Amino acid sequence: xxxxxxxxxxxxxxxxxKTAKDWIVAxxxxxxxxxxxxxxxxxxxxAAEKLARFLSPVLPRTxxxxxxxxxxxxxxxxxxIRQMTRGVWGNVGRTIAEYIFLDELIDIDLENPQNxxxxxxxIDQFVNLRESNRPVVIFTAHTGNWEILxxxxxxxxxxxxxxxxxxxxRFLAKRVLKARKTEGGHLVPSRAGAAWAxxxxxxxxxxxxxxxxxxxxxxxxxxxxxxxxxxxxLAAKLxxxxxxxxxxxxxxxxxxxxxxxxxxxxxxxxRNDDGKIDLTATTQKLADIVEGWVREYPEQWLWxxxxxxxxxxxxxxRRRNRY
Numbered sequence: 001x002x003x004x005x006x007x008x009x010x011x012x013x014x015x016x017x018k019t020a021k022d023w024i025v026a027x028x029x030x031x032x033x034x035x036x037x038x039x040x041x042x043x044x045x046x047a048a049e050k051l052a053r054f055l056s057p058v059l060p061r062t063x064x065x066x067x068x069x070x071x072x073x074x075x076x077x078x079x080x081i082r083q084m085t086r087g088v089w090g091n092v093g094r095t096i097a098e099y100i101f102l103d104e105l106i107d108i109d110l111e112n113p114q115n116x117x118x119x120x121x122x123i124d125q126f127v128n129l130r131e132s133n134r135p136v137v138i139f140t141a142h143t144g145n146w147e148i149l150x151x152x153x154x155x156x157x158x159x160x161x162x163x164x165x166x167x168x169x170r171f172l173a174k175r176v177l178k179a180r181k182t183e184g185g186h187l188v189p190s191r192a193g194a195a196w197a198x199x200x201x202x203x204x205x206x207x208x209x210x211x212x213x214x215x216x217x218x219x220x221x222x223x224x225x226x227x228x229x230x231x232x233x234l235a236a237k238l239x240x241x242x243x244x245x246x247x248x249x250x251x252x253x254x255x256x257x258x259x260x261x262x263x264x265x266x267x268x269x270x271r272n273d274d275g276k277i278d279l280t281a282t283t284q285k286l287a288d289i290v291e292g293w294v295r296e297y298p299e300q301w302l303w304x305x306x307x308x309x310x311x312x313x314x315x316x317x318r319r320r321n322r323y
Contacts, residue, residue, distance in 0.1 A: 033100055041101040042257055045094050052093025053086045061304040062089070068303045072225040072294075087299030091253065095145050102147060105259075108155045118152055119254065122263035125247065126156035135202035135244040139235050141213040141290045142302035144251035144259060150209055152261045161201045162209035163194055163234075195234060202242045209249075210235050212286045215307055220280040222287045225294065227308045229287075236282035239269060246282070248289050253300055 036044045056062055065088055069081050076084070098105060107117035120126075129136050138153075138160060140146050150160040198208045216232035224231070239246050245266035252260040267289070270281035294301045 036097060036100050041104050044100070045097040045257065048093040048097035049090040050093075052089040052096075056086050056089035059089060064306060065089075065303045068307065069298070071227065071308070073298070084299055085303075088301075088303050091144075091300050092302070092304070094253075095147070098145050099147070102151065105148065106151050106155065108152060110155065117258050118148065119258060119260045120152065121260065122249075122265075123156065125263040125265060126153060126158050129207060129247070130156060130158045133205050135205050135242045136207045137202075137235050137238050137244060137246045138207060138209045138249050138263070139212040139246060139286055140209065140249045140251070141211060141293060143293055143297065143300050144253045146211065146251055148251050148259055149249055149261065153207075153263075158207060160207045160209045161198065163198060163211070195238075198234075198238060199241065202238060202244065208238065212283075213290045213301075213307070215305070215309065220283050221310070222280075222284045224287045224307065225291055228310065229308045230310055231283045231287055233279045233283045235286060236269075236277055236279045239282070240277035240279065245269075246286070248286075250293055252297060 036048070039047070052059075062085060065085050066081055069084050069088075070076070073081070073084075105117060108120060138149075140149055150162045153160045198210075201208050210232075212232065212235055214232060216230050219230045219232050221228055222231045223229075235246055238244070246269060247266055248262075248264045250262050252262070254260055267285060270278040270285060272278050
């Protein structure tokens with residue numbers, strides 16, 4: 001939306017106020033982190049979940065979350081949707097608190113992978129990717145605690161360079177990035193040049209990790225949860241450019257604060273008549289896989305965004321190529 005007021009002095013004041021607001025929010029988050037660290041990890045995470053569930057009726061994105069769930073699950077009653085919404089916020093509360101203890105949570109028993117805090121499935125896939133010396137794209141979604149995936153991969157000596165979107169709040173972005181710098185994996189902020197950074201990793205036969213469940217204004221249109229949505233074709237584009245496999249991976253929450261990590265084998269990538277990877281069909285296939293995950297554990301997905309709002313890019317920013 002174009003700004004109505006364009007007076008330079010007024011714009012400077014508005015910018016100053018926004019900066020001050022961002023600084024205050026970052027300080028409040030820092031205060032929360034400070035007190036959360038005073039408690040043991042399990043108590044702190046459980047408390048964060050309970051608080052998020054309790055506050056869910058008054059949180060800003062609750063109405064949007066309920067609407068999204070109602071659209072995706074029209075067979076559910078209003079009471080069931082409200083209960084699911086509380087579960088969604090509980091998952092969000094746990095995820096935020098787990099940022100603080102991320103390295104502490106990475107408890108993988110390499111000798112007995114089913115016995116640690118993190119239950120690992122697809123160990124053979126981790127080993128094969130580590131030893132193949134070939135580029136690979138691994139995609140996931142905002143399910144469970146998706147932050148654990150690249151760190152868990154590092155336990156098997158597989159380094160994954162993950163693309164992430166930093167918060168718009170620059171003060172908070174620094175704190176979040178610091179919290180995400182664990183002992184394994186690398187991070188690439190989602191900004192101009194990010195695709196080039198990932199391409200550089202693949203050129204050196206590395207592994208990149210992508211979140212494929214976000215809206216992308218200039219991306220192809222796909223069907224997701226029974227509705228039309230736009231999707232990011234970056235995974236398909238990288239796979240086509242480097243002729244590499246695409247592997248699905250996800251994190252599932254288990255009872256008692258445990259997790260299940262799944263790294264699946266490579267998907268069967270759709271191709272055009274000329275043998276090239278079909279970008280739209282491949283992006284749709286990734287969306288179908290994510291939809292299956294979401295329907296299996298709906299409360300563990302991040303419903304807080306309008307995933308189905310299709311925006312038309314400004315004329316000057318429309319791309320000429322079609323998918």
